[in-house]
Structure formats: structure tokens, C-alpha cells
Amino acid sequence: MELSVEVSGLEDMPVFVCRGKVVHGPELDYLFSLMTRPDRRDLVLDLQAVTKVDEAGMFMIVLCYELLSASRRRLFLRNPSSDILEGLRRQAQKARELGEGHGANTGWAH
Numbered sequence: 001m002e003l004s005v006e007v008s009g010l011e012d013m014p015v016f017v018c019r020g021k022v023v024h025g026p027e028l029d030y031l032f033s034l035m036t037r038p039d040r041r042d043l044v045l046d047l048q049a050v051t052k053v054d055e056a057g058m059f060m061i062v063l064c065y066e067l068l069s070a071s072r073r074r075l076f077l078r079n080p081s082s083d084i085l086e087g088l089r090r091q092a093q094k095a096r097e098l099g100e101g102h103g104a105n106t107g108w109a110h
Contacts, residue, residue: 003027005034013042015078019049022057035064035075043068048079058084058091066095 002020005027009015016035022028035043045061047053053061065075080088 003031005031007034009044013044014039015044015046017046017049021052021054022047022050022060023052023054024056028057028060032060032064036067040073042074042076044076044078046078047081047084050081050084053084053087055087055091058087061088062091062095 002025003022004019006017006019007014008017016031018031022031035045043064045064061075061077068075077084077088
């Protein structure tokens with residue numbers, strides 16, 4: 001299974017329940033467009049049924065976090081595996097280093 005996304009909890013905070021692989025491809029682009037559409041609410045990304053996240057998937061999650069933070073919104077992760085959390089830390093570190101090289105502040109805690 002590539003990736004399926006179910007959106008629930010639309011009244012107060014949308015919950016994006018992902019199943020399958022969060023990897024480079026059209027499904028990842030679709031998830032990104034869903035998560036970054038104009039809204040004022042915070043988001044929850046449920047990763048319990050995710051079997052794989054590649055570097056593009058990690059980058060997309062970090063990028064969503066940055067974009068949502070810039071518009072005073074929050075992204076909460078639900079049920080991430082330890083591998084996903086470690087991958088996100090590495091991706092955030094890369095983003096920080098890139099931002100520091102260009103005088104930007106990425107907003108990620110050190």
C-alpha cells in the first residue's frame with residue numbers, strides 16, 4: 001500500500017490519519033496540499049499505521065511544521081515511531097544548518 005489519508009475531527013482540529021508509506025510521489029504531494037491549505041486551526045498527523053517514511057516524507061513533515069508555525073498554527077504528531085522521530089530530528093537539523101547558512105531562523109528548538 002502506498003499512502004492513504006483519512007481526515008477526521010474537522011470541527012475543532014483536523015486529524016490526518018495516514019496508512020502505508022509516506023514517500024516521494026503524488027500521494028505525498030496530496031498530503032502536503034491537504035495539510036497546508038488555508039485554515040486557522042492546528043493539525044494532528046497520526047502516523048500509527050505508517051510503515052515507511054523516506055527522506056522526502058521527513059522533509060514534507062518538517063516543511064509543514066515550518067509553514068504552519070509561520071502562520072501561528074501548530075502541528076502535532078500522534079503515534080510516531082522512534083525511527084520517525086529520529087528521522088525528523090535529522091531533517092530538522094539539516095533545515096537549521098541550511099537556515100543558519102542563509103541567516104534564517106527555522107524556529108526548531110536546539
